[in-house]
Amino acid sequence: MTVFPIEKxxxxxxxxxxYDMDLLEKTLSLVNEESEKYDFNVHYAIKANANDRILExxxxxxxxxxxxxxxxxxxxLEIGFTPDGIVFAGVGKADWEIELGLKHDIACFNVESLPELEIINELAQNAGKKARVAFRINPNVNANTHHYITTGLDENKFGISxxxxxKVIDRMKELNHVEFEGMHFHIGSQITDLDNFKDLCLRINELQDWFISRHLFPxxxxxxxxFGIDYEDPESHPVPDFSSYFKVFKDFLDLKSGQEVHFELGRSVVAQCGNLISRVLYVKEGVKTRFAIIDAxxxxxxxxxLYQASHKVQNLTNPGxxxxxxxxxxxICESSDSFGKALDLPxxxxxxxxxxxxxxxYGEVMVSRYNLREEPKAYYSDTI
Incomplete structure (x- = not known):
């Protein structure tokens, strides 16, 4: 349970x-413990939170x-992650970004289109290097989540259909400066039904057999x-059930000798340790609604x-x-600036x-200066 030091x-x-650093430590340790049971490799998705102390x-x-x-x-690289542990995805990689990855010999480029594959090959040739690539494949698996964060369907912009x-494989065989490493998938975010990941595994099994039949070993x-978290009751579920999550892939992926399984976890690793702390500015009685106007x-x-997402709101001063x-x-001068309607609160x-x-x-990392507001500072449970 996160303790909030109100006096401080x-x-x-x-x-x-x-940030509750004890909870972060507990979460990271559990991810390591459960993934190491099966020799799985975990990459942290830095887009979820790029705070220096969290990254360290x-x-x-x-x-x-x-x-x-x-x-x-x-x-x-600044934080000290080694290039051999860096994977690079993204549907619109700029030339300089690809060149940066090539310069540092990162582990893999997750390629999302044929034009991108050709550009990576060209830039690798210019650099006198060979780029390791995995194909980000759009498996048409429905993640049953918000449509803004679903990424694995045919109509999504991500991945190779x-x-x-x-066509992509035939073209790759003509290119001399890319080396095929494997397959990459990401079907969406905030997925709490593990059956969606089971469906992904079954699709992967079909696809890897298809690749092998074409003399390409992923x-x-x-x-x-x-993997999702419990936004409604973070106190009861401060750490996601990583044991069940990783076991799905152990049970349903048909792995061949010499294959490695990699994960890119973000939200499930850092979401519950972070809290946005605010003060009530005014309580306004509307015609039909009572507003608690806060300074966040x-x-x-x-x-x-952005997502109509729901976060639990707690009154820390008057919890009872x-x-x-x-x-x-x-x-903020926008009607969408709301954290919840008709909430039962002390x-x-x-x-x-x-x-x-x-x-x-997707909190601190997405902060903006709209209305010329200052960016909020960050404090930590072990130093405050």
Whole structure:
């Protein structure tokens, strides 16, 4: 259970991010313990949270890193992640980003289209190198999640479609500066039904047999990430069930001798350790609605406005107060600047501290300066 040191919070300017480093340590240790049972390889998806202290803790635990931009590659290298643990995905890799990966001999480029494959080959030839590539394949597996974060269907922009695979393979065999490493998948995010991952495994089994029949051996099977968390009750489920998650891939992937399984976990690793801390500015009685107006807004945590995402909101100052219904909203000049409507919360008053839970993923990393607001600072349970 995350402990919130309210007396120490009183000295700080809100809003700010507060990270439970003990919970992060527990989560990382469990990921390692469960993945090592099957010799699985885990890369942390840096897009979820690129806070330096978070990244350093993850690096110390021996994780690789999954990047989707050259800027993320730069950050990973600055923190000390080794190039042989860096994989690079992204549907629109710029030339300089590819060249950066080639310069540092990163582990793998996850290729998402035929034109990209050809450009990687050209740039590798110019650099006198051979690029290791995996094909990001769009397996048309429905992840049953929000349509903004579903990535594995035919109509999504990501990956190589099943119908284009033959053409891509034929072209690759003509290219001398790319080396086929394997297959890469990512069907979506915030997936809590493990049957979706079972379906992915079955599709992978079919595909790897198809590759082998064409004399290409996928040494690496990269299943991506997407494992979800409990946003509604983070106290009851502070750490996701990684045991069941990894066991699905152990049970349903038909691995061949010499193959490696790789994962790219982000949200499930860092989401629950992060909290956005805010203060109540005003309680406003509307015609039909009571508003709790807080000093954190969509500039500090955009997920509710962008994805209609739900985060648990807690009154830290008056946790045992009489429950009333509130629309919890921020100060930004947008109607979408809301953290929840008709929430049953202990009575709120000006100055109360509020925690918006499960904000460690896609929170601080997506902060903006809209309305010329200052970026929130970050504090940590072991140093505050």
């Amino acid at each position: 919070f009183k000295k700080l300017q809100t809003p700010f991010y507060y 803790k993850i690096r110390q635990k021996g994780f690789g890193i999954d990047c989707v931009s050259g800027y993320e590659i730069k950050k990973a 099943m119908t284009d695979l033959e 040494r690496i099977i990269n299943v991506g990430g997407g 807004g969509m500039t500090d945590l955009i997920r509710p406005a 107060g009489e429950k009333k219904k509130y629309d919890v909203v921020g100060p 009575e709120m008053k000006r100055g109360d501290f509020v925690a918006i839970r499960s904000a460690g993923a």
